[in-house]
Amino acid sequence: MRILIIGAAGMVGRRLAEKLIADGRLGSERIDTIHAFDVVEAPLVSANGIEIEAQAGNIANSQTVEGLIAQKPDVVFHLAAIVSGEAEVEFEKGYDINMDGTRHLLEAIRHIGAGYRPRLVFTSSIAVFGAPFPEKIDDHFFRAPLTSYGTQKAIGELLLADYTRKGFVDGIGIRLPTIVVRPGKPNKAASGFFSGIIREPLAGLDAILPVADDVRHWVASPDAAVHFLLHAGTMDLAQLGDRRSLTMPGLSVTIAEMIEALGRVAGNEAVAHIKRQHDPQIAAIVDGWPRDFNAQRAEEAGFKADQDFDAIIRAHLADEEARKAKS
Amino acid sequence: MRILIIGAAGMVGRRLAEKLIADGRLGSERIDTIHAFDVVEAPLVSANGIEIEAQAGNIANSQTVEGLIAQKPDVVFHLAAIVSGEAEVEFEKGYDINMDGTRHLLEAIRHIGAGYRPRLVFTSSIAVFGAPFPEKIDDHFFRAPLTSYGTQKAIGELLLADYTRKGFVDGIGIRLPTIVVRPGKPNKAASGFFSGIIREPLAGLDAILPVADDVRHWVASPDAAVHFLLHAGTMDLAQLGDRRSLTMPGLSVTIAEMIEALGRVAGNEAVAHIKRQHDPQIAAIVDGWPRDFNAQRAEEAGFKADQDFDAIIRAHLADEEARKAKS
Numbered sequence: 042m043r044i045l046i047i048g049a050a051g052m053v054g055r056r057l058a059e060k061l062i063a064d065g066r067l068g069s070e071r072i073d074t075i076h077a078f079d080v081v082e083a084p085l086v087s088a089n090g091i092e093i094e095a096q097a098g099n100i101a102n103s104q105t106v107e108g109l110i111a112q113k114p115d116v117v118f119h120l121a122a123i124v125s126g127e128a129e130v131e132f133e134k135g136y137d138i139n140m141d142g143t144r145h146l147l148e149a150i151r152h153i154g155a156g157y158r159p160r161l162v163f164t165s166s167i168a169v170f171g172a173p174f175p176e177k178i179d180d181h182f183f184r185a186p187l188t189s190y191g192t193q194k195a196i197g198e199l200l201l202a203d204y205t206r207k208g209f210v211d212g213i214g215i216r217l218p219t220i221v222v223r224p225g226k227p228n229k230a231a232s233g234f235f236s237g238i239i240r241e242p243l244a245g246l247d248a249i250l251p252v253a254d255d256v257r258h259w260v261a262s263p264d265a266a267v268h269f270l271l272h273a274g275t276m277d278l279a280q281l282g283d284r285r286s287l288t289m290p291g292l293s294v295t296i297a298e299m300i301e302a303l304g305r306v307a308g309n310e311a312v313a314h315i316k317r318q319h320d321p322q323i324a325a326i327v328d329g330w331p332r333d334f335n336a337q338r339a340e341e342a343g344f345k346a347d348q349d350f351d352a353i354i355r356a357h358l359a360d361e362e363a364r365k366a367k368s
Numbered sequence: 369m370r371i372l373i374i375g376a377a378g379m380v381g382r383r384l385a386e387k388l389i390a391d392g393r394l395g396s397e398r399i400d401t402i403h404a405f406d407v408v409e410a411p412l413v414s415a416n417g418i419e420i421e422a423q424a425g426n427i428a429n430s431q432t433v434e435g436l437i438a439q440k441p442d443v444v445f446h447l448a449a450i451v452s453g454e455a456e457v458e459f460e461k462g463y464d465i466n467m468d469g470t471r472h473l474l475e476a477i478r479h480i481g482a483g484y485r486p487r488l489v490f491t492s493s494i495a496v497f498g499a500p501f502p503e504k505i506d507d508h509f510f511r512a513p514l515t516s517y518g519t520q521k522a523i524g525e526l527l528l529a530d531y532t533r534k535g536f537v538d539g540i541g542i543r544l545p546t547i548v549v550r551p552g553k554p555n556k557a558a559s560g561f562f563s564g565i566i567r568e569p570l571a572g573l574d575a576i577l578p579v580a581d582d583v584r585h586w587v588a589s590p591d592a593a594v595h596f597l598l599h600a601g602t603m604d605l606a607q608l609g610d611r612r613s614l615t616m617p618g619l620s621v622t623i624a625e626m627i628e629a630l631g632r633v634a635g636n637e638a639v640a641h642i643k644r645q646h647d648p649q650i651a652a653i654v655d656g657w658p659r660d661f662n663a664q665r666a667e668e669a670g671f672k673a674d675q676d677f678d679a680i681i682r683a684h685l686a687d688e689e690a691r692k693a694k695s
Contacts, residue, residue, distance in 0.1 A: 132534065171610065181510040185529070185611050192530040196523050202512070203519040207459065283498065284512050 042070045045109055047100060047146070048120030049077035049085070052223060053164075053266045057118060058085050060267050065089035067116060068275035078109060079121065100142035103149070110149035116160045116274050119146060125168060126230060128190040139193035147200055151209040158211055161201065162273040165214040165286055167259060169195040172329050179335040180288055187329060198286040205285050213273045213281065215339075218261040218291030222357040224364075231326045235260065239299065239354055242314035243307055243361070251320035254297040257332040261291045261346065262353045263360075269344055276343060290336040290346035292353070302350040306358070369397045372436055374427060374473070375447030376404035376412070379550060380491075380593045384445060385412050387594050392416035394443060395602035405436060406448065427469030430476070437476035443487045443601050446473060452495060453557060455517040466520035474527055478536040485538055488528065489600040492541040492613055494586060496522040499656050506662040507615055514656060525613040532605075532612050540600045540608065542666075545588040545618030549684040551691075558653045562587065566626065566681055569641035570634055570688070578647030581624040584659040588618045588673065589680040590687075596671055603670060617663040617673035619680070629677040633685070 044067060048054040058077055062085065066072055074092045077083040082095040098105045100121055110117075121142060122128075128135025143163065150159060168191035169184045184195040198214045205212040223236040227248075234251055235258060241248035261269075269289045278285070294302075304312045336346070347353050371394060375381040385404055389412065393399055401419045404410040409422040425432045427448055437444075448469060449455075455462025470490065477486060495518035496511045511522040525541045532539040550563040554575075561578055562585060568575035588596075596616045605612070621629075631639045663673070674680050 181512075183508040183510055184526070185508075186526070187533065187610060189530050189534070192526050195526050199511070199513070199519050199522050199526075203516055206514070207516070283514060 042067065042072055042115040043074045043076065043112065044072055045076045045078065045112075045114035045117045046120065047078045047109070047117065048122070048164075049095075050079035050081050050083040051120060052225070053217075053220065053263065053270070054079065054118070054120045055083055055085070056263055057120075057267050057270050058083060060271070062086070062088050062091055062093075065091065067271065070115075076109065076112065076114060099138070100145060101137040103145040106142070106145040107149045107152070110146070110153060113153065113157055114159055116162070117146070118162045118164075118270055118274065119143065120164045122164070122194075123190070124230065125166075125188055125190040128193065129188055132189060135189045135193060139190065140196050143193075143197040144200060147204045147210060151204065158208065160274060160278075161210045161212040162270055163197055163201050163212060163214045164270075165194045165198050165216045166191065167216050167218065167288060167331050167334070169198060169216065170331055174331050177333045177335040178288070178331055180284065180286070180338045202283060202285045206283055211278055212285050213278055214286030215269050215273050215344075216286065216288045217266055217269065218259045218289060220263055220266055221260040221353060222262070224263075224357070224360065231323050234323070235299075238296070238315050239303055239357065242303060242311040243354070243358060245314070247314045247316055249318045250296065250315050251318060251323040252296065252327050253319075253324070254300070255295055256327055257293055257295045258327075259291040259293055259331060259334055260350075260353070261289060262356055264356055265289075265291075265345070265347050272344055280342060287339040287342065287344070288334050288336050290339050290344055291334065292347055292350060293333040294350050299350055302354055306351055306354045369394065369399055369442040370401045370403065370439065371399055372403045372405065372439075372441035372444045373447065374405045374436070374445065375449070375491075376410040376422070377406035377408050378447060379552075380544075380547065380590065380597070381406065381445070381447045382410055382412070383590055384447075384594050384597050385410060387598070389413070389415050389418055389420070392418065394598065397442075403436065403439065403441060426465070427472060428464035430472040433469070433472040434476045434479070437473070437480060440480065440484055441486055443489070444473070445489045445491075445597055445601065446470065447491045449491070449521075450517070451557065452493075452515055452517040455520065456515055459516060462516045462520060466517065467523050470520075470524040471527060474531045474537060478531065485535065487601060487605075488537045488539040489597055490524055490528050490539060490541045490613075491597075492521045492525050492543045493518065494543050494545065494615060494658055494661070496525060496543065497658055499658075501658050504660045504662040505615070505658055507611065507613070507665045529610060529612045533610055538605055539612050540605055541613030542596050542600050542671075543613065543615045544593055544596065545586045545616060547590055547593055548587040548680060549589070551590075551684070551687065558650050561650070562626075565623070565642050566630055566684065569630060569638040570681070570685060572641070574641050574643055576645045577623065577642050578645060578650040579623065579654050580646075580651070581627070582622055583654055584620055584622045585654075586618040586620055586658060586661055587677075587680070588616060589683055591683055592616075592618075592672070592674050599671055607669060614666040614669065614671070615661050615663050617666050617671055618661065619674055619677055620660040621677050626677055629681055633678055633681045
């Protein structure tokens with residue numbers, strides 16, 4: 042089979058590609074080719090006889106997208122996006138990539154016709170929901186995004202459902218929780234500290250905690266994100282009916298609970314690296330974010346949350362050790 | 369002030385234009401010009417010193433829309449749409465007009481810049497909601513449209529909210545109930561019989577009732593629709609916060625209640641013109657439609673439902689008499 046990954050150079054996209062290459066198959070089907078698309082060429086290494094076609098380009102260009110689909114991939118993983126903060130500042134760029142890019146993809150698939158109806162896994166976001174929230178947000182809560190990014194993702198979900206209903210594509214939208222622990226360097230995303238307060242202390246570095254200890258958030262590990270994508274790429278979607286977007290199961294944890302888990306896994310010396318330095322701006326942004334979800338639909342469809350936050354930290358440590366062993 | 373009506377030749381658009389011309393003002397402000405746009409020229413007659421600019425064109429053309437906005441209307445009423453049945457059959461046409469047309473409008477407004485921030489009244493639809501429904505649907509119920517038309521309107525609501533949040537426009541989306549009694553000839557819309565079983569008997573003609581007497585639906589009169597538009601064009605929208613789309617207050621009535629009202633207003637001879645002839649196809653379509661809403665948000669914002677179904681029938685009779693007196 043042929044798989045197209047749009048956004049293959051990103052943290053989750055690359056991890057997905059590497060997992061597919063290592064497995065050699067998606068579900069029960071052998072993979073022949075992985076077409077890895079992103080704004081830069083994804084640095085993937087071929088294995089298991091899988092051909093890697095790495096391509097750089099921009100999905101805001103409809104002809105580029107038509108070129109991707111002309112080769113009729115069996116499964117498309119669409120992970121490309123201008124992230125929340127950037128889409129808020131660069132209004133046109135956000136709409137060009139996040140809304141038009143997704144529409145170009147759906148249109149390119151529709152235009153192939155002749156019974157071509159690939160599986161399309163669209164990564165959406167819990168940013169489709171906006172405050173005020175109920176205590177737990179379920180899949181049927183009103184999408185009232187408070188960012189352009191959330192608006193673009195909500196529009197993507199609507200288009201995906203309509204193109205699926207019309208039989209042009211077999212689509213599923215999965216709303217990923219905030220991914221923790223993100224590897225690599227600290228970034229300036231408002232959510233960056235959720236990873237930073239774990240990643241940095243584990244590496245013996247200080248990390249700043251800009252919000253209160255009782256802040257609650259919805260998180261999943263990078264491994265869980267890859268599991269969500271693989272399951273979405275193989276499961277029978279008919280059971281979802283017309284409502285094709287699902288909030289993925291995460292863990293609803295407070296900062297205090299995250300820090301306790303860090304202490305259990307890595308001891309008090311790790312915890313001592315967390316420096317409390319309140320940032321009213323970040324605190325205000327985070328205050329508008331959802332805290333907890335009812336992901337029952339996704340759970341019933343076979344998507345599994347991480348076991349607990351201790352397991353998330355341990356998996357990150359194992360990843361880091363494997364990375365060091367390789368380099 | 370200058371008012372732009374997009375969809376000015378339609379039943380509601382034309383009625384709105386005629387009301388504005390008769391009043392000479394919108395709220396407390398004198399109207400200088402009404403720019404009446406539609407696919408055909410709206411047959412409006414000037415009065416009260418108001419200049420009428422009737423123009424025919426297509427909002428799927430972005431340059432046409434830029435031309436409309438270049439004259440910086442103070443208030444824009446956007447009523448143009450490919451209706452539900454046609455948008456379902458003509459997939460591209462529906463997206464071109466209902467989604468891209470609305471986006472062209474928002475983009476044209478954004479591109480003027482320099483503090484230009486007109487009031488935009490967007491007519492949405494209860495088709496943004498899809499079964500299964502709760503007993504009463506409130507404004508925060510999940511938008512899961514089951515038609516392309518409903519999808520396009522839901523996307524319009526999302527764009528309107530985002531462009532409003534970013535300060536480009538002062539937008540409000542109003543979801544109109546099914547308008548009853550529509551004047552004129554019977555049409556082939558699945559909802560046509562809701563008007564037909566009142567309008568035809570009042571004119572001494574037979575009308576076919578294709579569904580059961582216990583079918584419940586959400587309706588408002590043409591006068592109520594004009595009141596909703598005028599109120600949306602003048603009210604202070606800040607009270608709505610970021611959630612700028614509202615289900616307008618309607619009457620939730622059964623066919624049996626509609627027929628009882630017809631009997632009270634026009635007697636048994638009118639009722640005898642209703643011929644029950646079950647149509648399983650129409651019955652199935654209507655079965656998927658919402659029946660009842662909680663329009664509390666709109667009511668609190670000053671939107672008023674019709675008094676009762678008797679009043680809707682009496683208003684239709686008065687309209688017909690006025691029409692005959694004129695011709």
